[in-house]
Amino acid sequence: MLVIRRHPGETILIGGEIEIEVIECGRNRVKLGVRAPQHIPVMRGEVKATREQNLEAARSIAGDLPESLGGPSRGGAVVPLLGGEPA
């Protein structure tokens, strides 16, 4: 991994199209600005992990629901968790 020391206000360029600016540096956190073309998704690392987790979670209960989870053979309709009071 390339390690570069930067001061607030300084930037890093990646591939000529992506620019990362160090905006502010706190005790535990760094505020960064990212300038990138629209076709390049920019997201926090945790969002990527959550995205992958969501896709896997959705896949994991797709298809027939096991009876132990209230599959159709168990009968009984599902009911909303939130009451019908006006929002």
Next chain:
Amino acid sequence: MTCPTAHWGPTTVDPSSTIEFPEGLPGFEACRRFVPLQHPGRAGLVFLQSLDQVDLCFLALPVAAVRPDYSLALSADDAAMLGFAEGFHPELGADVLALAILCLAEGQAATANLLAPVVIDIRSRRAVQAIRPDRRYGCREPLAVGEAVCL
């Protein structure tokens, strides 16, 4: 209103029982409207049924059912998305519901995403999958033995 569901066919729900994610969920950005459902035979479990994509239905548990001592941590962005004033700390159960999405990979123990619970404002019915600003929990936390889910 009647909505098609992934597992139980058409189901009638009151429109006020639905929730809206203004930005969708990571990986499902176009899916904004959901209805959280419960099956009488599986009390505690929540089926998060998408109204925009019929075959999308997440399985979830309230965070307190996974970790009784769970405390919510919202980033400033997520709090603003839910319309909370700065410095407001919503109370679990009273102001917001927080649901951990479960993953039931075949042959493996079920896990819960406690890093990014679905947080629902009970009053406005707005929701966001709120990634914790701290690292207190992970996105694949094992369910304790004897928990509500017998899979």
